[in-house]
Amino acid sequence: MTRVLLLGGTTEAGRMARALADAGVDAVYSYAGRTEAPVAQPLPVRVGGFGGVAGLVAYLRAEGISHVIDATHPFAAQMSRNAVEGCAAAGVALIALEREPWQAGEGDRWTHVPDLAGAVAALGEAPRWVFLAIGRQNLSAFAGAPQHHYLLRLVDPPTDPLPLPRAEAVIARGPFDVAGDRALLKDHRIEVIVAKNAGGAGAEAKLVAARELGLPVVLIDRPLVPERRVARTLGEVMAWLDG
Template identity: 45%
Template sequence: MLILGGTTEARHLAEALAEDLAEGTATPETRRTLVTTSLAGRVTHPTLPPGASRIGGFGGPEGLADWLRSHAVDAVVDATHPFAERMSFNAAAACAATGTPLLALRRPAWTPAPGDDWHHVPTLAAAAAALPALGRRAFLTTGRTGLAAFAHLDATWFLVRSVDAPTAPLPRQTEVLLDRGPFSLEGERALIREHRIDVLVTKASGGSATAPKLTAAREAGIPVLVVDRPPVPQGVPVAESARAAATWVRARTRDA
């Protein structure tokens, strides 16, 4: 069993399957489900899930297909970040080439609440184009990759939050905040207040760990620029929780 990880949901799935493997609790079928979680290696000190782990890329869809064959993988769960588009399509191609069942585990997307002022865009480049009309002091929470899309906006001041330090190119007026979620509502209120934020920029990642910023933005009456998710590869089934994904894995294991 291979989990393409890096998310909270991936870790919860690995934990659920590890419980299956615990002595005295696993069925004969699930006891055979040896779990490996693969991490991209973009975070310096990742939280490792139970079971085996590997860090780094596979070498494209062909390299992943070779890995699936050499490790006799029965099933794959793509539990990467909703914006890890390249890895998701590589997984779909590799699983199609090897006949390996594939499931996408995607947390539900956020939905606006009454009072929200959300502006949807398809890409980071589109977000950069729309940003100057919405505010001059931006709280940028799209992660440390992709900041080059905003580097030309010299008139906008940015508070950039990421787990690891971003690399150039960065916007000229940038303050970097290194932090890892989950984040509290009171903390997000304080950031918006203390830095005089007048626009929030975020990816439509979903999940509870970073959702308080949306509530804080609504309370402050500031607009939110939302980069929409890329689609899941066509034909790949989707589960919205680790529990549902674990049920799918157990069924694949019985069939293996």
């Protein structure tokens, strides 16, 4: 009997949840719990971590999970690693619904860096106006470069003081459009963008706006995860479930 655990928190996960619900699949949607007001889903929802690999294995067995769909953010690497290890230990089938990474096109001025430290170094010593489009989890990595002026775009208002002395937060939830992002960059006199190579359409507008304005982008490459089966579309995942 098929029972699915959908690891979510992304636009693709929301679409996957709708596809599972419409098909009448017995499934549970799991949120990490980092967003204060997550989008409502058409499936039963659980919120919070599992307690590492051991906790995930225990959950899979207790809930009778037969299939796991990892539709987490491409930078939620720890959860993806745990999913690979936990599903193997529990004998549960696993597939990742993963976005294609963004690829530079004509007119793009991208600098690829392997991690957050590389992004900090790429900004240089001279003060700059930076659109720091990386979410709230990794802001402290830039505390070592306090000379820059940072614009942050966050889903939820910060509840604690920001770890950056010169920072302003805009509260907004994607998807975003090019016209809005172009205006945002111009209004805040942004000189460079720092972003994670998340892929997908929901956050791509800032890259198109940067191209139009001739702005450089520091793009953080995706972290490595163990080898696993990967799907690019909902149809591929549904066919896998039926197989």
